[in-house]
Amino acid sequence: xxxxxxxxxxxxxxxxSRQYITYFSQPTKDSINNNPNKNNKEPHKYTKIFIPxxxxxxxxxxxxxxxxxxxxxxxxxxxxxxxxSSISLYNRVCSYFMPSILxxxxxxxxxxxxxxxxxxxxxxxxxxxxxxxxxxxxxxxQYFINELAPDLKVELVAxxxxxxxxxxxxxxxxxxxxxxxxxxxxxxxxxxxxxMFDSKTYLYKMLSMDHRTLDKFxxxxxxxxxxxxxxxxxITNFSVDALLTIEDLQLIFLxxxxxxxxxxxxxxxxxxxxxxxxxxxxxxxxSINACAAALKADRGTIRSYLSGSSTKNYYRGQWKLSxxxxxx
Numbered sequence: 548x549x550x551x552x553x554x555x556x557x558x559x560x561x562x563x564s565r566q567y568i569t570y571f572s573q574p575t576k577d578s579i580n581n582n583p584n585k586n587n588k589e590p591h592k593y594t595k596i597f598i599p600x601x602x603x604x605x606x607x608x609x610x611x612x613x614x615x616x617x618x619x620x621x622x623x624x625x626x627x628x629x630x631x632s633s634i635s636l637y638n639r640v641c642s643y644f645m646p647s648i649l650x651x652x653x654x655x656x657x658x659x660x661x662x663x664x665x666x667x668x669x670x671x672x673x674x675x676x677x678x679x680x681x682x683x684x685x686x687x688x689q690y691f692i693n694e695l696a697p698d699l700k701v702e703l704v705a706x707x708x709x710x711x712x713x714x715x716x717x718x719x720x721x722x723x724x725x726x727x728x729x730x731x732x733x734x735x736x737x738x739x740x741x742x743m744f745d746s747k748t749y750l751y752k753m754l755s756m757d758h759r760t761l762d763k764f765x766x767x768x769x770x771x772x773x774x775x776x777x778x779x780x781x782i783t784n785f786s787v788d789a790l791l792t793i794e795d796l797q798l799i800f801l802x803x804x805x806x807x808x809x810x811x812x813x814x815x816x817x818x819x820x821x822x823x824x825x826x827x828x829x830x831x832x833x834s835i836n837a838c839a840a841a842l843k844a845d846r847g848t849i850r851s852y853l854s855g856s857s858t859k860n861y862y863r864g865q866w867k868l869s870x871x872x873x874x875x
Contacts, residue, residue: 589687589690590683590686590687590690591675591676591679591683591686591687592675592676593617593618593673593674593675593676593687594673594674595671595672595673595674596611596671596672596674597669597670597671598669598670598671598672599669600665600667600668600669601621601640601665601668601669601670602644602665602668603787603788604670604787605641605644605743605781605787606781606783606787608637608640608641608670608672609637609781609783610783611672611674612636612637612640612672612674613636613637614635614637615636615637615674615675616632616633616634616635616636616674616675616679616680616681616683616684617632617633617636617672617673617674617675617679617684617687618630618631618632618672618673618675618684618687618688618691619631619632619633619636619639619640619670619671619672619673620670620671620673620691620695620697621643621656621668621669621670621699622668622669622670622671623663623667623668624666624667624668627659627697627698627699628695628697628698628699629656629697629699629700630688630691630692630695630697630700631688631700632684632685632687632688632705633684634680634681634684636672636674638729640670640672641729641743642745643656643657643660644665644743645729645743645745646792646793648745649661654701655699655700655701656699656700659699673687673691675687685705686705688705689704689705692704692705728746728747728779729743729744729745729746729779730743730744730746730747730750730761730765730777730778730779731743731744731777731778731779731780731781731782732744732750732775732776732777732796733775733776733777733778733782733785734774734775734789735770735774735775735776736774737789738784738785738786739785739786739787739788739789739790740781740782740785740786740787740789740790741775741789741790741791741796741799742790742791742793742796743790747761753793753796753797754796754797754800761777764776764777765777765778765779772800772803772804772807774803775800775803815833815834815835815836816834816835816870816871817831817832817833817834817870817871818831818832818834818835818837818838818849818853818868818869818870818871819831819832819868819869819870819871820832820838820841820842820866820867820868821866821867821868821869822865822866822867823861823865823866823867824865825865831871835849835850835853838868842862842863842866844862848862849862849868852866852868853868853869853870
């Protein structure tokens with residue numbers, strides 16, 4: 548993202564919300580301070596963007612923080628704060644909002660947000676110039692750590708994990724899996740973003756979906772169950788004020804699937820399978836699918852006997868198949 552685009556984006560945000568403040572840092576002269584770790588000279592230039600109620604303003608975060616390098620600072624209404632940095636600022640910040648990461652997290656900052664939530668938690672982004680490296684971001688992070696002494700960070704050292712001990716390999720693998728490709732779920736019935744999944748894998752598991760089905764609807768943009776749109780990008784014309792817990796979302800998906808199955812069943816025609824060799828085996832099935840499953844046949848074969856297009860009169864020489872009249 549170049550400087551011209553940052554100016555345009557932040558100007559738009561300032562128009563939308565007067566609470567946003569954007570400016571370029573100007574290095575100041577070193578001054579004597581009681582804290583020997585403090586250095587009042589910022590090591591690198593940045594654009595500062597203040598976002599109140601960060602959890603509910605993710606569209607604004609997406610507008611300025613995608614594919615950029617910088618520092619982020621969470622600050623609570625009680626004055627507690629956390630400082631971090633990333634070369635992928637948007638993904639890193641949004642990972643804090645993911646319920647599965649908060650639930651599993653054993654870092655101090657994650658435990659705090661898991662217990663207290665994000666009510667009245669503000670976010671300040673320090674977006675660095677195009678071409679900034681990871682090392683430069685760490686240097687700027689250390690500057691703000693020295694200035695603020697964030698109490699939600701265990702070690703006041705930039706790029707530290709936030710653990711008192713090194714992170715285990717098990718945790719590294721777990722977090723790597725969770726921090727896959729985020730998937731947004733939108734409800735076109737209410738025009739709301741209803742959930743954001745940490746990864747495709749987590750969505751498959753929680754919504755009982757096949758990966759091919761998800762990829763199909765991601766590629767087409769068509770609504771799943773005629774209601775839910777899956778996207779890998781934030782869609783700005785949807786509201787973010789009606790997020791659902793995973794339990795509530797699972798319940799809605801179950802209801803929609805039940806309604807769909809009921810609708811399909813209502814449209815299905817019953818099939819009568821008469822066994823000419825042993826009438827006791829004759830049975831009535833609610834649909835072609837049910838008949839095919841019971842007789843161990845494919846649906847195309849069953850349809851050919853029902854339509855009369857088969858060259859044989861009886862399936863497997865013993866089954867006479869016909870549709871059941873709706874009047875019966």
